[in-house]
Amino acid sequence: MEQQNKGPTILGVMWATTSTALVFVVARVYTRGKILKKMGLDDYLIGLSMILGLIFVGLTTSAVRYGNGRHSETLTRDQFEKAAMLNTAGFAPGILSFTVPKLGVVALLIRLFNPSRPRKIFLWSFVGGSCMIISGCIVIIYAQCSPTRALWTVNLNSARCWSPWILVNYSLFAGALSAFLDLFLAVYPGVIMWKLQIAQRKKIGLITAFSLGACAAVVAVYKCTRIPGLADESDSTYSTADLVIWTK
Template sequence: MALPTDTDSAVPRLIVTFSVLVSLAGITLGFRFYCKHRYAKQLGVDDLLLGLSYLILTSGAIFTAVAIRHGFGQHIWNIKLLKDAITSARIVFTGGAFVFSGIALAKTSICLTLYKIARKKWQRWTLVFIAASVLVTKLLSGIFIFISCTPVQKRWNPLIEGKCWDINVLCRYWSFSGAWSAVTDLALVVLPWSIIWHLQVKRLEKIVLGFVLSLGLLTGIVAAIKTTYIKSSDLENDFTYAAADLVVWESAELGVAIIAVSIPFGRLAVQDYFKRKRAQSVGNTNSQVSGTRCTQPDTSESTMVRRDGNDADDEVPFARQLAKPKAIDGARSRTVSLEQFLREAAEMPGAWRESGGIMLTREFSVGRHRRDVSEEEVGFRAWSPPPASNV
């Protein structure tokens, strides 16, 4: 029987896909780590999980590059040596198991990030359920690769004596896992809107934040497309070529998840860059003018103000809550996470609640050049609680 003569190769799209994913994910993740270092001076558990996911993505790219050298991406009948086809399959199955776990860690990181700003119990429990279900389904997808054959080597070497599950069983489960991943991604698109929409911040800020926090829709689309490439007949008869598209979309799901959860921090980093440039421009202008000038920068960043009766205003930029920002300069200024802020707002019966609770303000910066300026001179007045009634 003559072998097919199809010489089509999936190698170019494998190389392009991993090059783009690793680069973009690395840049956006760098923005995230920069913001966390600038405002929190430390990384959270969600950051560590996302960093580990990126290492898995990078490792997957290395695994794929090695597999390509052994014929991966080509039709199996175009691979000259049988041992190359076996080596290629072993590398791809092993790397695929790691990518499954990377997706689970990335989705868990997304849920942890949203958990920090979730206010209601049902929102938090929904996030916990999503994280746990994705973690279990994805980890099982990787585990089944190694337990579906006895001995395990038979999974990538059909010449070895042993027994394996029907390939249709694996494909059906992988399809279920991909479909469930797409459903949870859709839930993670809707949930951020319910979290931020009732907060007292500008409508434009809500829309922008809701949009950037809902970029997980792209991950869901990728997961849905991936399931269409899970075909048992192709994987069984022409694994080295048929599995290439599956590897592309599986890795794309991981890369897009990392990018989607890191973009909000990239937006914050860009905002801060332009604010510093404007501040430098204002400072250079003021340095040429005698006397003292109080400047009010044009900033659209919303702030959460807490009135706690300590004769000081604690202002917390809302966009920086995800980064757990450092305290603003001042002996009595401090910041809290949005979750803690809202919880305390609901539980503390202090004067700050009676005076309005959460308020939307604008940030002011005072420039000092040739002499010190008192608060009275620039129009600032410390807040103090209303006097107690004698009645």
């Protein structure tokens, strides 16, 4: 088999995006906390998301060190098991790192627009409930095998596992929901701001800034095309590499 290694691509993409995000988050927290002294719930949620993202990248970096991104048959048993274990551990903070910011956007919208109580309830219920559904992927990932270590242990005779397509199908649904949620959070502020009596130039600038969230929806849609790789249990360290990259 041709020696293929997606490890360097995983690390390059993840550390580039994470470093860029870290700069902006630190600048935001410093400005809001130290200069303006007006930290809000949205700032704390974005900070939490950044911490989760760093944990995810740290676990993924360790997984790549042991061979994640390479074909499983090119690894020793010890390398495979350590890479698979770290990769599996990384999915929880990875999924949370892109769901928590959605709650941060809701907190930001409420702080900026101070909507009526029914709208606040709708936003928190709709977005919060959707994030819980998306996070259900975490439960399925760790519950699909009994004992859980069967997810990364080779030839564990006592293991009982569900069909991997249960996780794949649920993840496809969760991915589609995530894309819709990102699109909603990009369009909703624009609709509200268009009705506000503020300077046209400022209005267009704010609408443009929020509409960038639509890019996240495009990423979520593409990520769905990588999800079937979860079903390839025979070469999991290679088949899930693209999904790991796009999770970040």
